[in-house]
Amino acid sequence: MPALLRHPGVYIEEIPSGVRTITGVATSITAFVGRAWRGQTNEPVAVFSYADYEREFGGLWRNSSMSYAVQQYFLNGGSQALIVRVAATTGIQAAPATITLNAGTTLVAANPGTWGRNLRASVDHTTSNTADTNLFNLEIYDDPTLKVDSAGRGGSGLRETFRNVSIDPNSPRFVTKILAEQSTLARMQTLGAARPTVQANVAATASTGSDGILQGAPAAAATAAANEILGSPSGKSGMYALLKADLFNLLCIPPLVYARETTAPAFERLETDVPMNVWTAAATFCNEERALLLVDAPAAWTVANAPAGVATFSAVTRKNAALYFPRIRVPDPLRDNQLEDFAPCGAVAGIMARTDAGRGVWKAPAGIEANLAGVLGLSINAAPGSLTDQENGTLNPLGINCLRNLPNIGHVVWGARTLEGNDALASEWKYVPVRRLAMFLEETLFRGTQWVVFEPNDEPLWAQIRLNVGAFMHSLFIEGAFQGATPREAYYVRCSRETTTQADIDKGVVNIEVGFAPLKPAEFVVIKFQQMTQQAQV
Numbered sequence: 001m002p003a004l005l006r007h008p009g010v011y012i013e014e015i016p017s018g019v020r021t022i023t024g025v026a027t028s029i030t031a032f033v034g035r036a037w038r039g040q041t042n043e044p045v046a047v048f049s050y051a052d053y054e055r056e057f058g059g060l061w062r063n064s065s066m067s068y069a070v071q072q073y074f075l076n077g078g079s080q081a082l083i084v085r086v087a088a089t090t091g092i093q094a095a096p097a098t099i100t101l102n103a104g105t106t107l108v109a110a111n112p113g114t115w116g117r118n119l120r121a122s123v124d125h126t127t128s129n130t131a132d133t134n135l136f137n138l139e140i141y142d143d144p145t146l147k148v149d150s151a152g153r154g155g156s157g158l159r160e161t162f163r164n165v166s167i168d169p170n171s172p173r174f175v176t177k178i179l180a181e182q183s184t185l186a187r188m189q190t191l192g193a194a195r196p197t198v199q200a201n202v203a204a205t206a207s208t209g210s211d212g213i214l215q216g217a218p219a220a221a222a223t224a225a226a227n228e229i230l231g232s233p234s235g236k237s238g239m240y241a242l243l244k245a246d247l248f249n250l251l252c253i254p255p256l257v258y259a260r261e262t263t264a265p266a267f268e269r270l271e272t273d274v275p276m277n278v279w280t281a282a283a284t285f286c287n288e289e290r291a292l293l294l295v296d297a298p299a300a301w302t303v304a305n306a307p308a309g310v311a312t313f314s315a316v317t318r319k320n321a322a323l324y325f326p327r328i329r330v331p332d333p334l335r336d337n338q339l340e341d342f343a344p345c346g347a348v349a350g351i352m353a354r355t356d357a358g359r360g361v362w363k364a365p366a367g368i369e370a371n372l373a374g375v376l377g378l379s380i381n382a383a384p385g386s387l388t389d390q391e392n393g394t395l396n397p398l399g400i401n402c403l404r405n406l407p408n409i410g411h412v413v414w415g416a417r418t419l420e421g422n423d424a425l426a427s428e429w430k431y432v433p434v435r436r437l438a439m440f441l442e443e444t445l446f447r448g449t450q451w452v453v454f455e456p457n458d459e460p461l462w463a464q465i466r467l468n469v470g471a472f473m474h475s476l477f478i479e480g481a482f483q484g485a486t487p488r489e490a491y492y493v494r495c496s497r498e499t500t501t502q503a504d505i506d507k508g509v510v511n512i513e514v515g516f517a518p519l520k521p522a523e524f525v526v527i528k529f530q531q532m533t534q535q536a537q538v
Contacts, residue, residue: 018464022448022472027361027440028353029080030073031248031291032346033229033239034066035257036085037153037211038115042237044082044245050074057083058115060334061151063211063269065254069346072330073252076347076373077354082248084241086228087112087211097204104192107140109204110185113211118146118155119185122200127164134166136195138175140185146203150211160185167195222272225256229278239282242289247443249436250352251286251293252345253278273298276312283317290439292432295419296343297325297400302381303391310398310419318419319429320439324348324401328411329377329384341379344403347372351413352436361440362481364416364433364521366401372411378403396523397423401432416521434518437481445469445514457505462495465512469493473514483517491516 005011031044037058039045047053053070060067070081096109097116101123109116120141127135139162142155160183165175176188231238242248255271279295286293295316301309306325313323328344331337351372352365378386386405387395392414395402399422401415418435420427429435449469455461473491476482484490494513504511 018460018467019471020448020451020464020468022444022468024440024472024476025247025443025447026080027249027436028078028349028356029082029248030078030250030252030349030353031082031084031239031242031245032066032070032073032252032254033084033086033242034069034254035061035064035087035211036066036083037061037064037151038111038113039083039085040111041085041087042231042235042241044084044242044248046245047081047083048079053081053083057085058153058156062334063257065257065271065343066252068330068332068342069252069254072328072342072346072374073350073353076350077357078346078350079353079357082242082245084239085111086231086238088224088228098189099186099202099204101196101202102199103194103196104190105196106189107179107186108189110183110187114149114151115142115153115155117148117204118143119204120146120201121186122202123196124198125195129164132166134168134171134195135164135173136167136175138162138165140183141201142185158185167191167193222256222258222270222275225258225272226275226278229253229256229274230281239285242285248289249291249439250349251282251291252349253282253293254343254345255296255299271299273300276315279313279321280316283321286320287317290443291320292418292436292439293321294345294348295321295323296327296345297323299327299341300381301325303387303394306395306400307398310400310422313419316419318399319427319435321419322401322417322432323399323419324403324413324415325395326385326387326403327379328372328375328403329379330374331376339376341382344372347375348413360479360481362433362437362519364431366413366416366432366521368406368409368412370413371409372403372413375411378405378411416523431520431523434520437516437518441514441516444472445512448472449512452510457500457508457510459496461510462500465495465510466493469495469512469514473516481516481519483519489517 039057045056047056050071073081096112097119099107099119099121101121107121109119120143122139124137127137129135140160142158144154144157147154162178164173165178166173167175176191179186179188229238231240233240236243253274255273257271283293298309324344327341328347329339330342332340351370355363355365377384387402392402396415399417399419401417403411404414405411416432418429418432421430452465470493473493474487477487477490482490492515499511499513
């Protein structure tokens with residue numbers, strides 16, 4: 001009732017309804033971990049189109065299998081990605097290029113890579129207060145005409161101008177802080193005691209900066225490249241940089257790229273499969289973060305050796321991983337559109353995002369609707385090829401999702417099993433859509449019930465929980481996410497004295513039980529035919 005009733009009359013009081021709407025989380029935010037031409041390292045950067053990726057990370061680059069995977073992701077229907085750029089930390093490091101101004105001032109490229117060699121800087125003293133000898137104007141230009149980076153690509157053409165910046169640390173226009181907060185091209189490395197003198201188009205030191213591609217013996221280089229991807233959970237580097245992100249649902253780790261010296265200073269580009277220790281750590285990480293790992297089958301797999309190859313994944317947390325075979329053949333714009341072989345993880349993630357948007361996370365991302373856009377062929381053991389029905393029938397029961405080329409349909413995903421989908425395992429998490437739906441429910445209810453913490457643990461709270469969680473589950477039932485003709489057959493929500501005993505209450509525990517009947521894909525369609533004989537009429 002109202003706190004103060006002082007005079008006769010009518011008082012209005014708003015009473016909380018107890019309804020707390022639960023909204024489903026995103027289902028297809030895809031994380032990519034690998035090398036890029038430019039951009040922040042060991043930071044998850046959100047991009048919403050391939051144009052965003054080009055602006056932030058420089059677009060396609062031959063030494064970045066990730067750049068092609070991201071392109072295929074957006075081409076096939078992806079809408080949001082998290083990019084984690086890694087670079088070599090041993091051997092030839094990804095050192096940023098520097099620009100040496102006079103008066104003891106040195107600028108450094110905002111992030112590692114030879115792209116920084118294309119930077120130019122200019123200084124003038126035409127400031128708002130010419131009497132203040134601490135002030136100067138600074139212009140930084142990513143010059144597209146220089147082309148002194150390792151690939152000869154030239155700069156992006158971006159020009160940044162910072163007026164009335166100061167060398168005084170107490171100034172609100174302190175140049176070091178301004179560059180750190182506003183510039184995407186450069187940072188202050190050393191600042192002299194006096195402002196730099198007027199100078200124009202000071203180029204970066206061409207001998208500095210590398211692209212973070214470890215160059216050396218193949219075995220050592222490949223191991224170091226894998227360590228970059230692994231990173232450190234405590235340091236939140238490599239794939240563990242995703243701990244800084246709020247949410248991701250799919251994880252792609254494209255093949256590793258490194259270099260081998262041929263005739264100095266020339267280097268040969270090499271690509272290798274992601275090693276098993278990386279897949280094992282990544283699958284465990286995905287299990288902890290309620291995400292699905294998309295595993296690319298090794299490039300050397302054939303139909304004959306794939307059964308033995310998939311057995312090597314026994315140490316991987318298989319319920320949160322799905323493996324796709326074979327590789328795809330896509331035109332490479334950097335190679336005059338010649339067909340090149342690529343790992344399929346990016347394209348498959350795009351199809352999952354497209355399926356989620358059109359049908360829902362409970363629909364298997366496979367079938368004739370799961371066509372691979374931009375794919376002109378398949379590659380088995382580095383040679384053009386495709387799978388037959390019999391070959392597909394050999395691999396599918398082992399939990400290997402096949403990519404197929406079907407007549408009049410094109411290239412499609414023709415499998416929807418997790419790595420735990422081997423028939424011999426008889427797992428409840430056999431199918432990708434069932435596992436992804438469960439993770440969607442877990443993440444949504446984890447976030448949607450945070451309000452329960454520290455509420456009085458009794459029947460009024462339990463009733464609110466049943467109401468809110470039940471309303472969310474019923475909305476999914478209406479959308480067709482569960483089996484069953486009625487809500488009772490499709491799901492249940494329990495939170496009462498039966499699930500939470502007095503001993504639980506004394507410990508501060510409330511137990512909520514949620515069950516659901518998942519839709520499983522019609523993996524095998526059987527049509528029975530029988531001849532009808534003409535019946536004699538009486």
